[in-house]
Amino acid sequence: MAQQVDPDQFTTPFMPTATKRRDPYPAIDPSKPSNSQKGKIIIITGASGGLEAAAARVWARAGATGIVIAARRIDALEKIATELNKISPSSKVLPVKADITSEEQVKSLFASVQTTFGRPADVLINNAGYLKDDQLIGETAPNEWWTGIEINLKAQPEPKKPTGTIITVSSGRAGITAEGGSAYNISKIAEQKLNEHLQLEYPTLRVFTTMPGISPTEMATPYWLQFAHDHEDLTGMLALYLAQPRADFLKGSMVGVNWDIVAGKVFQTSWLPILPFNGGKGLGA
Numbered sequence: 001m002a003q004q005v006d007p008d009q010f011t012t013p014f015m016p017t018a019t020k021r022r023d024p025y026p027a028i029d030p031s032k033p034s035n036s037q038k039g040k041i042i043i044i045t046g047a048s049g050g051l052e053a054a055a056a057r058v059w060a061r062a063g064a065t066g067i068v069i070a071a072r073r074i075d076a077l078e079k080i081a082t083e084l085n086k087i088s089p090s091s092k093v094l095p096v097k098a099d100i101t102s103e104e105q106v107k108s109l110f111a112s113v114q115t116t117f118g119r120p121a122d123v124l125i126n127n128a129g130y131l132k133d134d135q136l137i138g139e140t141a142p143n144e145w146w147t148g149i150e151i152n153l154k155a156q157p158e159p160k161k162p163t164g165t166i167i168t169v170s171s172g173r174a175g176i177t178a179e180g181g182s183a184y185n186i187s188k189i190a191e192q193k194l195n196e197h198l199q200l201e202y203p204t205l206r207v208f209t210t211m212p213g214i215s216p217t218e219m220a221t222p223y224w225l226q227f228a229h230d231h232e233d234l235t236g237m238l239a240l241y242l243a244q245p246r247a248d249f250l251k252g253s254m255v256g257v258n259w260d261i262v263a264g265k266v267f268q269t270s271w272l273p274i275l276p277f278n279g280g281k282g283l284g285a
Contacts, residue, residue: 005226011258014172014211019260022213022230027262028237030062035240041066041117042243043109045100046127048076050217051169055125055236056080060088062240066117067091070098070109092116100126120164123243125236127169162202165243168195169235170254172211192254199252208242210235211256230257 011020029035042064046052048071056069067084069077077095084093094116098105113121173181174188192209199207213230214220220228234257241247241261 007227007229010172010176010214010227011230014175014256015258017260019262021234021258021260024231024233024237025260025262028234028241030058030237030240035062035237035244037062037064037240037243040064040123040243041068041113041119041121042123042125043068043070043113043121044125044127045070045098046169047071047080048073049080050219051212051215051232051235052125052127053080054232055127055239056084057087058233058236058240060084060091060093063088064091066094066113066121068094068096068109068113068116068121070096070100072097072099123165123167123239125167125169125239162204165206166195166198166208167239167242168207168209169212170209172213172256174211174254196252206242206248206251208247208250208252209254210238210242211254211258213257234258 008020011022026032030037037059042059044052044056044059044067047056047069053069056067059067069080069084071077074095074097077097081093081095084091094112096109096112098109100106100109110120168191170191171184171188173185174192176185178185195207195209199205212235214224214228215230215232215234216225216228217232238255238257238261242250242255
């Protein structure tokens with residue numbers, strides 16, 4: 001008899017609210033007037049597919065004035081740009097080929113935004129990163145192991161001026177200890193500490209880290225698909241909420257897409273439970 005799988009075993013331990021959200025709900029619906037992003041310019045990195053392409057579509061539905069999508073694959077970006085123009089003809093969409101581990105390309109990205117819109121962006125959703133598992137400590141070349149740490153921390157675009165909202169899409173794996181996943185998991189919890197320091201050192205910024213849940217995107221390996229019940233739009237929809245002053249009490253915190261914002265002021269904390277995990281080679285959430 002096959003062992004039954006609890007679909008919430010990687011969701012419930014991270015919940016500070018009684019209600020668990022796995023699907024879009026009215027409070028974060030982009031069609032709701034209170035979630036309108038008219039007048040806002042947003043940059044979304046790693047937007048060639050998956051959750052961030054979904055986030056771009058959410059922000060188009062919310063009527064964002066400018067949507068800048070950046071990634072290394074310009075062909076994929078141009079395809080998504082066509083979709084966004086159909087969703088919101090009034091939004092100006094700017095696809096930019098950029099590797100955000102390159103300081104020069106990051107500078108070029110922000111310069112393109114300034115040239116196109118005449119001002120900096122209001123919101124940055126930072127998603128680009130690096131994932132490789134099965135890297136056992138002591139059995140992986142130090143430079144290879146360090147690559148994941150370096151890219152996931154270095155790939156944090158910094159604004160020229162300390163204003164606006166930065167939302168880093170992290171992972172629940174910041175709270176999981178998994179064989180072979182040390183570099184990725186450590187980099188994810190390090191992202192949170194980096195954002196806490198960024199918020200402290202630049203109080204005029206609004207800085208958040210998000211746990212995107214587990215969605216059935218192309219990144220989900222067969223192991224994770226059995227837990228992938230979170231709608232892909234939740235990350236972009238949560239960003240609609242975080243981009244507004246009503247979320248200021250959560251600045252510097254890690255916030256999960258499964259949390260219920262209707263419940264009011266959930267715990268403001270960077271605490272994460274540390275979950276032992278022994279299964280599933282080639283983690284991809």
